[in-house]
Amino acid sequence: MWAFALRRLAWAIPTLVIALVLTFLLTRITPGDPVIDRLSKSEAESVLEITDDLYATTARQMGLDKPIFYFSVLPCNHPSEIATAPPLFRPLYQFWADRSKNCTEARGYIEAFKQLRRDPAQAAQLNSILARWMQNEYSNRPDFGGLSAQNKDFVDRIYALSSRNKSLALYVPSFRWWGANNQFHDWISGALRLDFGKSLDSNEAASTRLLDALRWTIVVNLASILIAYLLAIPLGMYRAQYRNTLFDRASGMVLNLLYAIPVFWLGSMLVVFFSTSEYGAWTNIFPSVGIWESAPGDTFGQMMARNSGRLLIPIITLSTSLMAYISQQMRASALEELSKEYVLQLNAKGLTQGRILWRHVFRNASFPLITMLAGVLPATIGGALVMEVICNIPGMGRLMYDSVFSHDWNLVMLVVLAGSFITVLGILLSDLAYAWANPRINLSER
Amino acid sequence: MIRTAKAILILYVLVGLCAPFIANDKPVLVIDKDGTRSWPIFQNGADHDLFLDTESFQKIIHTPIPFSPDQVTSLKNRYLPPTSQVQLGKRRVRHWLGTDRLSRDLAAIMVHGCRKSLYISALAMMLALLIGSILGGAAGFLGNDARMPWYLLGLNLLCFGYALYLALVLASYGAALALLAIGLVSSLLLRKRPRPGTKHARIWLDTFVMRMIEVFNSIPLLLLLVAASAILVRPTLTGLAVLIGVMSWTRFARFSRAEVMRIKEQEYVVAAGISGENSRDILGTYILPEALPPLLVVLIFGISSSILLESTLSFLGIGLPIDEMTWGSALSQVRGNIRAWWLALFPGLAIFVLIMCLNQLADHVQDSLRSRQ
Numbered sequence: 001m002w003a004f005a006l007r008r009l010a011w012a013i014p015t016l017v018i019a020l021v022l023t024f025l026l027t028r029i030t031p032g033d034p035v036i037d038r039l040s041k042s043e044a045e046s047v048l049e050i051t052d053d054l055y056a057t058t059a060r061q062m063g064l065d066k067p068i069f070y071f072s073v074l075p076c077n078h079p080s081e082i083a084t085a086p087p088l089f090r091p092l093y094q095f096w097a098d099r100s101k102n103c104t105e106a107r108g109y110i111e112a113f114k115q116l117r118r119d120p121a122q123a124a125q126l127n128s129i130l131a132r133w134m135q136n137e138y139s140n141r142p143d144f145g146g147l148s149a150q151n152k153d154f155v156d157r158i159y160a161l162s163s164r165n166k167s168l169a170l171y172v173p174s175f176r177w178w179g180a181n182n183q184f185h186d187w188i189s190g191a192l193r194l195d196f197g198k199s200l201d202s203n204e205a206a207s208t209r210l211l212d213a214l215r216w217t218i219v220v221n222l223a224s225i226l227i228a229y230l231l232a233i234p235l236g237m238y239r240a241q242y243r244n245t246l247f248d249r250a251s252g253m254v255l256n257l258l259y260a261i262p263v264f265w266l267g268s269m270l271v272v273f274f275s276t277s278e279y280g281a282w283t284n285i286f287p288s289v290g291i292w293e294s295a296p297g298d299t300f301g302q303m304m305a306r307n308s309g310r311l312l313i314p315i316i317t318l319s320t321s322l323m324a325y326i327s328q329q330m331r332a333s334a335l336e337e338l339s340k341e342y343v344l345q346l347n348a349k350g351l352t353q354g355r356i357l358w359r360h361v362f363r364n365a366s367f368p369l370i371t372m373l374a375g376v377l378p379a380t381i382g383g384a385l386v387m388e389v390i391c392n393i394p395g396m397g398r399l400m401y402d403s404v405f406s407h408d409w410n411l412v413m414l415v416v417l418a419g420s421f422i423t424v425l426g427i428l429l430s431d432l433a434y435a436w437a438n439p440r441i442n443l444s445e446r
Numbered sequence: 447m448i449r450t451a452k453a454i455l456i457l458y459v460l461v462g463l464c465a466p467f468i469a470n471d472k473p474v475l476v477i478d479k480d481g482t483r484s485w486p487i488f489q490n491g492a493d494h495d496l497f498l499d500t501e502s503f504q505k506i507i508h509t510p511i512p513f514s515p516d517q518v519t520s521l522k523n524r525y526l527p528p529t530s531q532v533q534l535g536k537r538r539v540r541h542w543l544g545t546d547r548l549s550r551d552l553a554a555i556m557v558h559g560c561r562k563s564l565y566i567s568a569l570a571m572m573l574a575l576l577i578g579s580i581l582g583g584a585a586g587f588l589g590n591d592a593r594m595p596w597y598l599l600g601l602n603l604l605c606f607g608y609a610l611y612l613a614l615v616l617a618s619y620g621a622a623l624a625l626l627a628i629g630l631v632s633s634l635l636l637r638k639r640p641r642p643g644t645k646h647a648r649i650w651l652d653t654f655v656m657r658m659i660e661v662f663n664s665i666p667l668l669l670l671l672v673a674a675s676a677i678l679v680r681p682t683l684t685g686l687a688v689l690i691g692v693m694s695w696t697r698f699a700r701f702s703r704a705e706v707m708r709i710k711e712q713e714y715v716v717a718a719g720i721s722g723e724n725s726r727d728i729l730g731t732y733i734l735p736e737a738l739p740p741l742l743v744v745l746i747f748g749i750s751s752s753i754l755l756e757s758t759l760s761f762l763g764i765g766l767p768i769d770e771m772t773w774g775s776a777l778s779q780v781r782g783n784i785r786a787w788w789l790a791l792f793p794g795l796a797i798f799v800l801i802m803c804l805n806q807l808a809d810h811v812q813d814s815l816r817s818r819q
Contacts, residue, residue, distance in 0.1 A: 261798055268781070268790045390781065420664050
């Protein structure tokens with residue numbers, strides 16, 4: 001069994017790496033730029049007024065001046081600088097390079113552009129034109145009065161370029177190898193030493209932020225899974241025992257309804273109708289979800305005690321839909337067991353119904369429930385994301401949600417890593433538990 | 447029960463198909479004072495402001511809901527409760543389901559939201575079905591013993607690689623798809639007559655597909671979608687649909703692989719193989735007719751879960767443009783104003799009823815397939 005577990009974990013490594021590479025590439029081609037975010041926060045300047053030197057130093061501090069991955073595949077007329085260019089100017093460079101015959105020509109435009117921007121007076125003149133170019137507006141050229149000779153020359157060249165068609169050289173890919181000096185290598189070699197970088201947003205260690213958030217997600221998820229299983233198992237078993245009675249049919253109908261309720265709807269409805277006294281005093285059952293109370297220096301336990309009421313709505317919501325699903329499965333698998341011959345024989349032996357149901361049928365019927373745990377875990381993490389957003393719980397889903405919008409890529413990577421890891425672990429655990437519950441299963445064959 | 451569910455589903459599809467004729471700010475038919483007729487609903491340029499002055503026309507016939515989902519009437523009409531009346535020009539009209547935070551009509555939003563939801567989930571599931579059943583079916587049928595001439599494998603890999611380049615670097619998706627199609631078709635044509643002595647490559651298709659499924663399943667879907675949809679520079683309905691489709695093919699692949707493997711082991715199929723029928727005939731006569739119908743159940747469940755996914759995403763405000771109102775994004779507005787209960791109730795109810803009917807239908811199809819066997 002341990003050999004199986006180890007082999008499974010080993011197989012999980014390439015899976016995790018692929019997931020991470022995918023997420024990493026996704027985050028890096030996003031339009032947002034963390035460097036600009038940070039600069040505009042501290043320097044409060046307009047984006048175009050950030051000098052290239054300032055940008056370059058900040059990017060170097062944040063490790064964002066390197067190429068993204070070990071290699072890149074670019075059209076053969078795109079010079080390599082494009083891969084490391086600031087995201088702000090990258091579309092501009094790409095537009096020029098698309099229309100250049102080869103790298104040398106494209107590099108000529110980029111170099112001329114950088115040269116002009118180095119002189120503050122020239123750069124200021126150029127900025128008004130840049131805004132148009134960044135919107136991809138090259139078509140009708142307005143009369144730019146008062147340009148210096150160098151600027152005018154450059155602008156003329158660009159407008160001449162923009163009237164050209166895209167070069168056919170685009171269709172010839174060329175491979176650029178960057179070696180280990182890239183952002184992904186930095187991240188993954190840090191991650192192997194369990195150093196996941198700093199949150200680009202708040203400058204805290206990303207792992208601290210994640211662990212803080214993870215506690216809440218674990219509490220909410222464990223509580224809802226536990227409640228769901230505790231309610232669903234007896235319900236499913238008794239429905240199978242008393243099948244086709246009024247009790248079975250009525251509860252089946254209710255469970256069908258509960259199963260189809262979208263998590264975010266149930267959550268929103270509870271928040272809207274039962275957390276305010278807007279619709280009568282008796283409806284104010286749950287504490288309002290708006291503000292998360294905390295005092296400085298609170299431990300997790302104190303925070304928990306202070307805000308435990310606020311966890312009620314998410315736990316109720318998550319466990320409701322989960323419970324409906326599990327108890328339907330429980331009923332189906334118990335029904336299948338109850339129709340088997342050994343049950344008939346146990347009956348003939350004179351065992352009480354309760355004993356048959358819980359001693360014999362339950363053990364056999366519970367196998368599917370165990371494998372289901374693997375699917376339940378990722379599903380509740382997804383559900384928890386929504387509930388954390390609705391109820392303002394500072395959990396993992398909320399963290400992910402906020403960090404995607406604030407371009408905090410180190411955090412995003414870590415959350416995806418943690419999420420994938422939990423999912424892989426869930427699948428593995430369910431396999432092991434399945435083998436433990438059903439010794440007939442031979443894991444080495446799977 | 448199942449009849450009601452089917453009727454409701456048909457109603458949803460009809461509402462989705464006819465959305466512009468149910469909720470539109472442009473009138474269907476306008477008869478001028480001099481008797482000339484015009485059909486503004488079919489005219490792109492027609493502006494609803496032109497028809498506010500009812501007295502200058504003989505007759506104006508509006509759609510049942512005389513609002514468009516993106517129509518902002520007036521700041522004082524924000525968050526109106528259901529059935530409140532407003533003055534539009536010389537006309538008094540009712541917002542039957544109330545308005546949202548920008549005074550848009552909720553009923554109109556919901557009618558058009560139905561169209562968007564159905565479009566996204568149908569497209570996503572078609573894509574997922576296509577990818578999943580082909581990969582899964584091939585993995586189940588060919589196992590780890592698929593053989594292909596080296597030159598064809600090379601050709602296909604080349605086409606695939608270049609298609610990736612076209613799609614990801616040059617963003618020309620049509621060309622990429624065309625190239626993939628060319629690769630597939632040419633390899634189907636060329637493999638008919640392999641010259642004797644051609645070196646064949648063994649392809650570990652089953653292992654490959656299973657690993658792919660494992661990779662996709664261990665990425666938390668919602669988390670990845672949150673990350674992925676943030677990168678869509680110009681988010682569109684189709685873009686979101688493709689994203690959901692590409693991410694959810696595994697359910698079809700797993701199912702069709704298991705199904706094909708089960709059928710392949712049946713005695714009559716094995717017997718057909720021994721008696722010398724070629725594998726294409728076996729696939730066409732025995733395996734496909736048996737393996738395809740159960741996929742319908744997976745498809746219906748898939749549609750219901752992608753509707754759920756889409757509305758969850760738009761509830762979170764991810765994946766779709768901000769001005770593209772759907773059920774989810776209408777529902778999310780209640781977080782800004784907890785008193786606007788109608789924003790929480792009606793869109794959620796629409797999703798809930800649709801999902802329940804789909805689940806009922808899937809159960810029904812499953813039962814009838816089982817009883818047929």
